[in-house]
Amino acid sequence: MTPAARTQAAIDLLDAVTAAARDEGAAADTLIARYFAQRRYAGSKDRRAVRELVYLAIRSLGERPANGRTAMLALAAADPDLAATFDGSVHGPAPIGRGEAKAATGILPRWLAERLTASGLDDAEQAALVGRAPLDVRVAAAPAPDIPGAEPIAGLPQALRLPAGTDLAPYGAQVEPQDAGSQAVTLAAQAAPGMTILDLCAGAGGKTLALAAMMDERGRIIASDTDRGRLSRLPPRASRAGVSIVETLLLDPNREAEALVDIAADVVLVDAPCSGTGTWRRNPEARWRLTPARLDRLVGVQARLLDLAAMHVRPGGALVHIVCSLLDAEGMEQVDTFLDRHPGWIAEPLALPLGRPHGAGVRLTPAHDGSDGFFVARLRAPC
Template sequence: MTPPARTQAAIELLDAIIAAAREGGAAADTLIQRYFATRRYAGSKDRRAVRELVYAAIRAAGERPGGGRAAMLLLADRDAGIAATFDGEGHGPPPIHPDEPKAKAGVVPIWLGKRLTASGIGRAEQEALVARAPLDLRVNTLLASPAEVAAETGGELIPGLPAGVRLPTGTDVSALAGRAEIQDAGSQVVTLAARARRGQNVIDLCAGAGGKSLALAAVMDNDGAIIATDTDRGRLSHLLPRAERAGASIIATRLLDPGHELSTLTDVRGRADTVLIDAPCSGSGTWRRNPEARWRLTPDRIERLVATQARLIGIGAALVRPGGALVFIVCSLLDEEGRGQVAAFLADRPDWAADPLDLPAGRAHGDGWRLDPAHDGTDGFFVARLLAPC
C-alpha cells in the first residue's frame, strides 16, 4: 500500500469506528481485524501503519468526530507528511480544501471532562487517560515464577506485585499460555484488596472471562473454592478452559439470570468469606487501551451503569458471611461510580464498615483506594473493601 492508500484505509476504518461508537457497534480492534481479513493484499507493515494512524486520530479527538476524513484532517494539521497523502492520486483521499470541517482536538468530550474534574482528575491526569498503555502480565504462580517469565521474555518485575511482569510493547506472549495472562498492573493491584487466603470461599460476582478468578486461585495456592458468576454466557464460557490450562481446579462457574441473580446463589447466600464485584462501568480508567470508548458514553448510559452497580453491591452484600468482606471494583475514575457508590452503601447500611487499604500503588480516596495512569502508570481503578457486621 502507498502512503496515500494507507491514509484512505484509515479514513474508512475511522468511519466504521465512529458509526459503531454512535450506534453501540463493535469495538475498534474488532473492526480493524474484520477490515484486513478481507484485504489480504495488505502486508504486516501496512496493517501496522494503518492501525497507528487510526489510533492516533482517535486519541487526538476528544469529541466524537463527524467522520473519518474529519478525524484524519486533524492529524494532517499536525503532520505535513500526512497532509501530503491527501493527493487524490490512485487510492489516496482527495486533496484538502481550506474550509473543510476537521475534528476538534481534545482529550475527552466536554461534559465528561467536567465530571472528571469534579472527581479530582485534572487536565494532566485526563491527558494520561488516552496515552499508550504498557504490556503487563500476571504470572500464574501455580505453574511459573515471575522471575522465570521475566528472564524468558526480557521483561521487568513490577515492584510491589507478587506476580507482575512488564514487557516491551509488542512482545509475543502466545508461548506463555497457562503460565501467564495479560493483565494490567492496576487490575492486579486492586485484586490484592480481596486479601484471599488458602481455604477460603470466594465469589467472583462479575467474573466475565475470569481474569480475577484466576488471579485469586493462584494467591489461594489452589486451596479453597471460587464460584465465578456472570450473566454473559459467551464470556463465562472461556473461563473453565483457561482455568484448566492454568491448573486452577478450585474454580466453578455459574451462569446467572439477569435481574434474578440471587435465585441461582441461594445455597451460598451469607456464606462467602469474600465477594468480589468487578462491576460494569464507564471504563474511563481503560481508555488507554480503548480510546474510542469515550465517544460511546452518554449521561444516560452512566446513570444506568450507576444503578446497575448499586444493585450489584446489594446482591454481593447478601452473599457475604458475618464478618466477611465485599470488595467493590470499577475501572472508572468518575466518583459517581466509585467513591459515591461506596458512600451511599455505607449510609444505607451503617452496620457495615470500610476496611482501610494500603496497596502497592495508588492512594486513599474516600472510603476506598484509587489508581490512575498519570500517578501510577496503570489503568485507572477505584476499589473499596467493605466488612459485614459479625
C-alpha cells in the same frame, strides 16, 4: 500501499469505528483485524502504519467525529505531510476542499473533562488517560519464564512488565495478560486458602484466576456472570492454568438472586460494569461511547449489584467493590451511598502496592501508578 492509500484505509476504518461507537458495535481492535483479514495484500508495514494513524486520530479526538474523513482532516491540519496524501489518486482520499469541516481536537468531551476534574483529576492526569498502555502479565505457573526485557513491578511478585509487542505464545500457561493495577486491586480481597469467594461479575476470569493463585488451590470460588460469551472463556483458561477450585455460574439478568440463594461467602468481589474511564489507554474509542445517560445507568447497575452482593456475604465477611473508573460517581460516592443504605457495614483501610487513599477506598491512576485506572474499597459486614 502508497501513503495516500494508507490514509484512505485509515479513513475507512475510522468510519467503521465511529459507527460502532454510536451503535455499541465492535471495538476498534476487532474492526482493524477484520479489515486486514479481508485485505491480505497489505503488508506488515502497511498494517502498522494504518493502525497507528487510526489510533492517533482516536487518541487526539475526545468527541466522536462525524466520520473518518473529518477525523483524518483534524490530524492533517497539523501535519503537512499527511495533508499532502489527500491527493485524489486512485486509492487515496479526495483533495481537501476549501473550508471543509474537520473534527475539533481535544482529548475529552467537555462534560467528561468536567466530571473528571470534579473527581480530583487535573489536566495532566486526564491527558495520561489516553496515553499508551504497557504490556503487563501475571506469572501463572512456576517457574517464572525468562522473557527478554521483562521487568518486575514493585509490590506485585507475580507481575512482569514486558516490552511492547512481546509475543506471549511461546510462554503458554506460564503467563496471563493482566494489568498491574488489576492485579493490585484483586489483593483487596485478601483471599486465603480455604475461603469461599463469590466473584459476582467474573467475566472471562482474569481476577478469578488471580484469586485462585492466592488461595493455593484450596477453597471454593464461584465465578458468576450474566454474559455467557465472556464466562465461557473462563473454564479453558482455568484448565490451562491448572486451576480446579473455580465453579462457573451463568446468571439470568435481573434474576441473579434466584441462582445465588444458597451462597454465603467469606468474600464477595464485585468487579462491576462501569464506564471504563481507567482503561482508555487500551480502548480510547470508549470515550466516544460514553454519555451522561449511559453513565447514570451504569451507576444504577452498580448500586443494585452491591446490594445483591451484600446479601451473600457471611456475617463478618467482606465485600470488595472494584471499578476500572476514575469517576467518583462510580467509586467513592458509590461506596458512600452503599454505607448509608447498609447500617453496620464499615469500610476497612487498604494497604496496596499501588494507588493512593481516596474516600473510603484506594484509587489508582495511569499518571501516578503507571497502571490502568481503578477504584477499590473493602467493606466489612456486621457480625
